[in-house]
Amino acid sequence: MYRVLTNSSKRITGKYGNGHLGVDLGWVGGSGDNVYAHSAGVVVKVVTGKSKDTSSRGDDTYGNYVKIKHSDGYYTLYAHLESVDVKVGEHVEAGQKIGYMGETGNAFGKHLHFEVRNKEDRIVNPTPYLTEDLPEASNKVEYRVHILGGSWLPWVSKVDDTQEGYAGIYGKTIDGIQVRGRRYRAHILGGSWLPVVDKVDDTANGYAGIYGRPIDGIQIYDSQYRAHIKGGKWLPWVSKVDNKASGYAGLYGKNIDGIQIK
Ligand SMILES: [Zn+2]
Known part of the structure:
Protein backbone atom coordinates (compact mmCIF):
# COMPACT_ATOMS: atom_id res chain seq x y z
CA MET A 1 0.00 0.00 0.00
CA TYR A 2 1.35 3.41 -0.95
CA ARG A 3 1.45 5.91 1.89
CA VAL A 4 0.25 8.83 -0.21
CA LEU A 5 -2.94 7.22 -1.58
CA THR A 6 -5.53 4.74 -0.42
CA ASN A 7 -5.17 1.09 -1.15
CA SER A 8 -7.31 1.24 -4.30
CA SER A 9 -4.86 3.42 -6.24
CA LYS A 10 -1.54 1.70 -6.34
CA ARG A 11 -0.70 1.58 -10.00
CA ILE A 12 2.45 3.29 -11.25
CA THR A 13 1.57 4.86 -14.60
CA GLY A 14 4.77 6.86 -15.03
CA LYS A 15 8.16 5.79 -13.70
CA TYR A 16 10.85 8.09 -12.35
CA GLY A 17 13.77 8.89 -14.67
CA ASN A 18 14.56 9.96 -18.24
CA GLY A 19 13.60 13.53 -17.44
CA HIS A 20 10.59 12.57 -15.35
CA LEU A 21 11.34 13.94 -11.89
CA GLY A 22 8.67 12.07 -9.97
CA VAL A 23 6.58 8.94 -10.03
CA ASP A 24 3.04 8.98 -11.42
CA LEU A 25 0.32 7.07 -9.64
CA GLY A 26 -2.86 6.39 -11.57
CA TRP A 27 -6.23 5.53 -10.21
CA VAL A 28 -7.89 2.20 -10.61
CA GLY A 29 -11.59 2.61 -11.16
CA GLY A 30 -13.72 5.15 -9.36
CA SER A 31 -13.25 8.86 -9.85
CA GLY A 32 -9.89 9.55 -8.25
CA ASP A 33 -8.47 9.27 -4.80
CA ASN A 34 -7.55 11.16 -1.67
CA VAL A 35 -3.93 12.26 -1.40
CA TYR A 36 -2.19 11.90 1.98
CA ALA A 37 0.94 13.43 3.52
CA HIS A 38 3.80 10.93 3.31
CA SER A 39 5.18 11.89 6.75
CA ALA A 40 4.71 14.57 9.37
CA GLY A 41 5.97 17.99 8.37
CA VAL A 42 5.19 21.60 7.59
CA VAL A 43 3.49 22.71 4.37
CA VAL A 44 5.93 25.08 2.63
CA LYS A 45 4.18 25.62 -0.71
CA VAL A 46 0.60 25.50 -1.96
CA VAL A 47 -0.56 26.41 -5.46
CA THR A 48 -4.27 26.41 -6.29
CA GLY A 49 -6.53 27.85 -8.99
CA LYS A 50 -4.83 26.01 -11.86
CA SER A 51 -6.62 24.06 -14.56
CA LYS A 52 -5.41 21.54 -17.09
CA ASP A 53 -2.81 23.10 -19.43
CA THR A 54 -0.69 20.70 -21.45
CA SER A 55 1.38 23.58 -22.85
CA SER A 56 2.43 24.83 -19.41
CA ARG A 57 6.10 25.24 -18.50
CA GLY A 58 8.20 25.09 -15.34
CA ASP A 59 6.34 24.84 -12.05
CA ASP A 60 3.06 25.49 -13.90
CA THR A 61 3.29 21.91 -15.18
CA TYR A 62 2.47 20.81 -11.62
CA GLY A 63 -0.96 22.47 -11.73
CA ASN A 64 -2.34 22.64 -8.22
CA TYR A 65 0.27 21.25 -5.88
CA VAL A 66 1.46 20.92 -2.28
CA LYS A 67 5.05 20.76 -1.03
CA ILE A 68 5.85 19.58 2.50
CA LYS A 69 9.09 19.92 4.45
CA HIS A 70 9.74 17.05 6.83
CA SER A 71 11.65 17.09 10.10
CA ASP A 72 14.50 15.06 8.61
CA GLY A 73 15.05 17.86 6.08
CA TYR A 74 13.52 16.06 3.10
CA TYR A 75 10.65 17.42 1.02
CA THR A 76 7.71 15.72 -0.68
CA LEU A 77 5.66 17.24 -3.49
CA TYR A 78 2.18 16.28 -4.72
CA ALA A 79 1.15 17.60 -8.15
CA HIS A 80 -1.86 17.81 -10.53
CA LEU A 81 -4.26 17.98 -7.57
CA GLU A 82 -7.93 18.69 -8.16
CA SER A 83 -8.34 20.20 -4.70
CA VAL A 84 -6.07 21.16 -1.81
CA ASP A 85 -6.96 20.91 1.90
CA VAL A 86 -3.91 22.53 3.54
CA LYS A 87 -2.30 25.95 3.86
CA VAL A 88 1.31 27.14 3.90
CA GLY A 89 2.73 26.97 7.44
CA GLU A 90 0.32 24.25 8.50
CA HIS A 91 1.74 21.27 10.37
CA VAL A 92 0.53 17.97 8.94
CA GLU A 93 0.68 14.49 10.37
CA ALA A 94 1.71 11.38 8.42
CA GLY A 95 -1.35 10.09 6.60
CA GLN A 96 -3.30 13.32 6.91
CA LYS A 97 -5.44 14.08 3.85
CA ILE A 98 -3.92 17.05 2.01
CA GLY A 99 -5.97 17.07 -1.20
CA TYR A 100 -7.63 15.13 -3.99
CA MET A 101 -6.10 13.63 -7.11
CA GLY A 102 -6.71 15.59 -10.31
CA GLU A 103 -5.59 16.50 -13.81
CA THR A 104 -4.39 20.11 -13.41
CA GLY A 105 -1.25 21.47 -15.06
CA ASN A 106 0.48 19.37 -17.68
CA ALA A 107 -1.39 16.14 -17.07
CA PHE A 108 -2.92 13.59 -19.39
CA GLY A 109 -5.49 11.81 -17.29
CA LYS A 110 -6.15 12.00 -13.61
CA HIS A 111 -3.11 10.97 -11.56
CA LEU A 112 -0.80 11.97 -8.72
CA HIS A 113 2.74 13.08 -9.59
CA PHE A 114 4.81 12.48 -6.45
CA GLU A 115 8.33 13.83 -5.90
CA VAL A 116 10.89 13.52 -3.10
CA ARG A 117 13.72 16.01 -2.62
CA ASN A 118 16.68 15.94 -0.27
CA LYS A 119 17.51 18.68 2.19
CA GLU A 120 19.31 20.67 -0.55
CA ASP A 121 15.95 20.53 -2.39
CA ARG A 122 17.44 18.26 -5.06
CA ILE A 123 15.30 15.58 -6.66
CA VAL A 124 15.85 11.99 -5.56
CA ASN A 125 14.16 8.82 -6.82
CA PRO A 126 10.83 8.76 -4.97
CA THR A 127 9.91 5.17 -5.82
CA PRO A 128 11.30 3.49 -2.65
CA TYR A 129 9.49 6.04 -0.51
CA LEU A 130 6.07 5.08 -1.76
CA THR A 131 6.21 2.52 1.02
CA GLU A 132 9.24 3.50 3.11
CA ASP A 133 10.18 6.23 5.58
CA LEU A 134 12.32 9.12 4.36
CA PRO A 135 16.05 8.83 5.16
CA GLU A 136 17.14 9.63 8.70
CA ALA A 137 20.67 10.57 7.68
CA SER A 138 20.07 14.29 7.84
CA ASN A 139 18.18 14.13 11.11
CA LYS A 140 20.79 16.26 12.85
CA VAL A 141 19.62 19.26 14.78
ZN1 LIG B 1 4.70 12.91 -13.39
Whole structure:
Protein backbone atom coordinates (compact mmCIF):
# COMPACT_ATOMS: atom_id res chain seq x y z
CA MET A 1 0.00 0.00 0.00
CA TYR A 2 1.35 3.41 -0.95
CA ARG A 3 1.45 5.91 1.89
CA VAL A 4 0.25 8.83 -0.21
CA LEU A 5 -2.94 7.22 -1.58
CA THR A 6 -5.53 4.74 -0.42
CA ASN A 7 -5.17 1.09 -1.15
CA SER A 8 -7.31 1.24 -4.30
CA SER A 9 -4.86 3.42 -6.24
CA LYS A 10 -1.54 1.70 -6.34
CA ARG A 11 -0.70 1.58 -10.00
CA ILE A 12 2.45 3.29 -11.25
CA THR A 13 1.57 4.86 -14.60
CA GLY A 14 4.77 6.86 -15.03
CA LYS A 15 8.16 5.79 -13.70
CA TYR A 16 10.85 8.09 -12.35
CA GLY A 17 13.77 8.89 -14.67
CA ASN A 18 14.56 9.96 -18.24
CA GLY A 19 13.60 13.53 -17.44
CA HIS A 20 10.59 12.57 -15.35
CA LEU A 21 11.34 13.94 -11.89
CA GLY A 22 8.67 12.07 -9.97
CA VAL A 23 6.58 8.94 -10.03
CA ASP A 24 3.04 8.98 -11.42
CA LEU A 25 0.32 7.07 -9.64
CA GLY A 26 -2.86 6.39 -11.57
CA TRP A 27 -6.23 5.53 -10.21
CA VAL A 28 -7.89 2.20 -10.61
CA GLY A 29 -11.59 2.61 -11.16
CA GLY A 30 -13.72 5.15 -9.36
CA SER A 31 -13.25 8.86 -9.85
CA GLY A 32 -9.89 9.55 -8.25
CA ASP A 33 -8.47 9.27 -4.80
CA ASN A 34 -7.55 11.16 -1.67
CA VAL A 35 -3.93 12.26 -1.40
CA TYR A 36 -2.19 11.90 1.98
CA ALA A 37 0.94 13.43 3.52
CA HIS A 38 3.80 10.93 3.31
CA SER A 39 5.18 11.89 6.75
CA ALA A 40 4.71 14.57 9.37
CA GLY A 41 5.97 17.99 8.37
CA VAL A 42 5.19 21.60 7.59
CA VAL A 43 3.49 22.71 4.37
CA VAL A 44 5.93 25.08 2.63
CA LYS A 45 4.18 25.62 -0.71
CA VAL A 46 0.60 25.50 -1.96
CA VAL A 47 -0.56 26.41 -5.46
CA THR A 48 -4.27 26.41 -6.29
CA GLY A 49 -6.53 27.85 -8.99
CA LYS A 50 -4.83 26.01 -11.86
CA SER A 51 -6.62 24.06 -14.56
CA LYS A 52 -5.41 21.54 -17.09
CA ASP A 53 -2.81 23.10 -19.43
CA THR A 54 -0.69 20.70 -21.45
CA SER A 55 1.38 23.58 -22.85
CA SER A 56 2.43 24.83 -19.41
CA ARG A 57 6.10 25.24 -18.50
CA GLY A 58 8.20 25.09 -15.34
CA ASP A 59 6.34 24.84 -12.05
CA ASP A 60 3.06 25.49 -13.90
CA THR A 61 3.29 21.91 -15.18
CA TYR A 62 2.47 20.81 -11.62
CA GLY A 63 -0.96 22.47 -11.73
CA ASN A 64 -2.34 22.64 -8.22
CA TYR A 65 0.27 21.25 -5.88
CA VAL A 66 1.46 20.92 -2.28
CA LYS A 67 5.05 20.76 -1.03
CA ILE A 68 5.85 19.58 2.50
CA LYS A 69 9.09 19.92 4.45
CA HIS A 70 9.74 17.05 6.83
CA SER A 71 11.65 17.09 10.10
CA ASP A 72 14.50 15.06 8.61
CA GLY A 73 15.05 17.86 6.08
CA TYR A 74 13.52 16.06 3.10
CA TYR A 75 10.65 17.42 1.02
CA THR A 76 7.71 15.72 -0.68
CA LEU A 77 5.66 17.24 -3.49
CA TYR A 78 2.18 16.28 -4.72
CA ALA A 79 1.15 17.60 -8.15
CA HIS A 80 -1.86 17.81 -10.53
CA LEU A 81 -4.26 17.98 -7.57
CA GLU A 82 -7.93 18.69 -8.16
CA SER A 83 -8.34 20.20 -4.70
CA VAL A 84 -6.07 21.16 -1.81
CA ASP A 85 -6.96 20.91 1.90
CA VAL A 86 -3.91 22.53 3.54
CA LYS A 87 -2.30 25.95 3.86
CA VAL A 88 1.31 27.14 3.90
CA GLY A 89 2.73 26.97 7.44
CA GLU A 90 0.32 24.25 8.50
CA HIS A 91 1.74 21.27 10.37
CA VAL A 92 0.53 17.97 8.94
CA GLU A 93 0.68 14.49 10.37
CA ALA A 94 1.71 11.38 8.42
CA GLY A 95 -1.35 10.09 6.60
CA GLN A 96 -3.30 13.32 6.91
CA LYS A 97 -5.44 14.08 3.85
CA ILE A 98 -3.92 17.05 2.01
CA GLY A 99 -5.97 17.07 -1.20
CA TYR A 100 -7.63 15.13 -3.99
CA MET A 101 -6.10 13.63 -7.11
CA GLY A 102 -6.71 15.59 -10.31
CA GLU A 103 -5.59 16.50 -13.81
CA THR A 104 -4.39 20.11 -13.41
CA GLY A 105 -1.25 21.47 -15.06
CA ASN A 106 0.48 19.37 -17.68
CA ALA A 107 -1.39 16.14 -17.07
CA PHE A 108 -2.92 13.59 -19.39
CA GLY A 109 -5.49 11.81 -17.29
CA LYS A 110 -6.15 12.00 -13.61
CA HIS A 111 -3.11 10.97 -11.56
CA LEU A 112 -0.80 11.97 -8.72
CA HIS A 113 2.74 13.08 -9.59
CA PHE A 114 4.81 12.48 -6.45
CA GLU A 115 8.33 13.83 -5.90
CA VAL A 116 10.89 13.52 -3.10
CA ARG A 117 13.72 16.01 -2.62
CA ASN A 118 16.68 15.94 -0.27
CA LYS A 119 17.51 18.68 2.19
CA GLU A 120 19.31 20.67 -0.55
CA ASP A 121 15.95 20.53 -2.39
CA ARG A 122 17.44 18.26 -5.06
CA ILE A 123 15.30 15.58 -6.66
CA VAL A 124 15.85 11.99 -5.56
CA ASN A 125 14.16 8.82 -6.82
CA PRO A 126 10.83 8.76 -4.97
CA THR A 127 9.91 5.17 -5.82
CA PRO A 128 11.30 3.49 -2.65
CA TYR A 129 9.49 6.04 -0.51
CA LEU A 130 6.07 5.08 -1.76
CA THR A 131 6.21 2.52 1.02
CA GLU A 132 9.24 3.50 3.11
CA ASP A 133 10.18 6.23 5.58
CA LEU A 134 12.32 9.12 4.36
CA PRO A 135 16.05 8.83 5.16
CA GLU A 136 17.14 9.63 8.70
CA ALA A 137 20.67 10.57 7.68
CA SER A 138 20.07 14.29 7.84
CA ASN A 139 18.18 14.13 11.11
CA LYS A 140 20.79 16.26 12.85
CA VAL A 141 19.62 19.26 14.78
CA GLU A 142 21.61 22.51 14.88
CA TYR A 143 20.81 25.18 17.42
CA ARG A 144 22.13 28.37 18.96
CA VAL A 145 21.09 31.02 21.46
CA HIS A 146 21.25 34.78 21.76
CA ILE A 147 22.64 36.28 24.98
CA LEU A 148 20.69 39.09 26.64
CA GLY A 149 22.52 42.30 25.86
CA GLY A 150 24.95 40.35 23.71
CA SER A 151 24.95 38.45 20.44
CA TRP A 152 24.27 35.08 18.86
CA LEU A 153 26.62 32.36 20.05
CA PRO A 154 28.05 29.79 17.58
CA TRP A 155 25.87 26.99 16.25
CA VAL A 156 25.92 23.78 18.25
CA SER A 157 25.15 20.37 16.73
CA LYS A 158 25.86 17.93 19.53
CA VAL A 159 25.01 17.29 23.15
CA ASP A 160 27.74 16.53 25.68
CA ASP A 161 29.59 17.97 28.69
CA THR A 162 32.01 20.09 26.69
CA GLN A 163 31.73 23.78 25.85
CA GLU A 164 30.49 22.80 22.35
CA GLY A 165 27.90 20.44 23.76
CA TYR A 166 25.32 23.02 24.72
CA ALA A 167 24.15 26.43 23.54
CA GLY A 168 24.67 29.17 26.09
CA ILE A 169 27.12 30.50 28.64
CA TYR A 170 26.49 29.58 32.26
CA GLY A 171 25.50 32.73 34.13
CA LYS A 172 24.31 34.60 31.03
CA THR A 173 20.60 34.99 30.37
CA ILE A 174 19.21 33.80 27.01
CA ASP A 175 16.74 36.00 25.12
CA GLY A 176 16.61 34.21 21.76
CA ILE A 177 16.93 30.74 20.29
CA GLN A 178 17.20 29.35 16.76
CA VAL A 179 16.79 25.69 15.79
CA ARG A 180 17.44 24.41 12.27
CA GLY A 181 15.13 21.71 10.96
CA ARG A 182 12.65 21.87 13.80
CA ARG A 183 9.59 23.83 14.89
CA TYR A 184 10.17 25.64 18.17
CA ARG A 185 8.99 28.45 20.43
CA ALA A 186 9.89 30.31 23.58
CA HIS A 187 8.14 31.51 26.70
CA ILE A 188 8.95 35.02 27.90
CA LEU A 189 9.74 35.55 31.59
CA GLY A 190 6.67 37.19 33.11
CA GLY A 191 4.91 36.86 29.76
CA SER A 192 3.49 34.14 27.58
CA TRP A 193 4.35 31.65 24.84
CA LEU A 194 5.41 33.30 21.61
CA PRO A 195 4.23 31.92 18.24
CA VAL A 196 5.78 28.72 16.89
CA VAL A 197 8.77 29.38 14.62
CA ASP A 198 9.62 27.01 11.78
CA LYS A 199 12.58 28.72 10.17
CA VAL A 200 15.89 30.37 10.93
CA ASP A 201 16.74 33.78 9.50
CA ASP A 202 17.31 37.44 10.38
CA THR A 203 13.65 38.44 10.47
CA ALA A 204 11.46 38.72 13.56
CA ASN A 205 9.91 35.37 12.56
CA GLY A 206 13.31 33.72 12.22
CA TYR A 207 14.00 33.16 15.90
CA ALA A 208 12.05 32.44 19.07
CA GLY A 209 12.25 35.19 21.67
CA ILE A 210 12.25 38.95 21.98
CA TYR A 211 15.60 40.68 22.31
CA GLY A 212 15.85 42.19 25.79
CA ARG A 213 13.36 39.79 27.36
CA PRO A 214 14.64 36.72 29.24
CA ILE A 215 13.31 33.31 28.18
CA ASP A 216 12.08 30.97 30.92
CA GLY A 217 10.69 28.14 28.80
CA ILE A 218 11.28 26.48 25.44
CA GLN A 219 9.40 23.91 23.38
CA ILE A 220 11.07 21.99 20.52
CA TYR A 221 8.93 19.72 18.37
CA ASP A 222 10.09 16.22 17.33
CA SER A 223 13.11 16.40 19.64
CA GLN A 224 14.52 15.67 23.06
CA TYR A 225 15.56 18.86 24.78
CA ARG A 226 16.39 20.34 28.15
CA ALA A 227 17.26 23.65 29.74
CA HIS A 228 19.82 24.81 32.28
CA ILE A 229 18.60 27.22 34.95
CA LYS A 230 20.75 30.28 35.58
CA GLY A 231 22.49 29.72 38.91
CA GLY A 232 21.01 26.22 38.99
CA LYS A 233 21.32 23.00 37.07
CA TRP A 234 20.12 21.05 34.07
CA LEU A 235 16.45 20.19 34.22
CA PRO A 236 15.21 16.74 33.09
CA TRP A 237 15.04 15.91 29.39
CA VAL A 238 11.71 16.65 27.73
CA SER A 239 10.53 14.75 24.66
CA LYS A 240 7.11 16.21 23.97
CA VAL A 241 5.32 19.51 23.58
CA ASP A 242 2.14 20.16 25.54
CA ASN A 243 0.67 22.26 28.33
CA LYS A 244 1.87 20.07 31.17
CA ALA A 245 4.99 20.55 33.28
CA SER A 246 6.65 17.79 31.24
CA GLY A 247 5.73 19.50 27.97
CA TYR A 248 8.35 22.24 28.02
CA ALA A 249 11.92 22.76 29.22
CA GLY A 250 12.38 25.46 31.85
CA LEU A 251 10.75 26.77 34.98
CA TYR A 252 8.41 29.71 34.73
CA GLY A 253 10.01 32.67 36.49
CA LYS A 254 13.59 31.36 36.18
CA ASN A 255 16.11 32.60 33.62
CA ILE A 256 17.65 30.01 31.30
CA ASP A 257 21.37 30.12 30.53
CA GLY A 258 21.80 26.90 28.52
CA ILE A 259 19.90 24.57 26.24
CA GLN A 260 20.56 21.17 24.69
CA ILE A 261 18.60 19.60 21.84
CA LYS A 262 18.92 16.15 20.22
ZN1 LIG B 1 4.70 12.91 -13.39
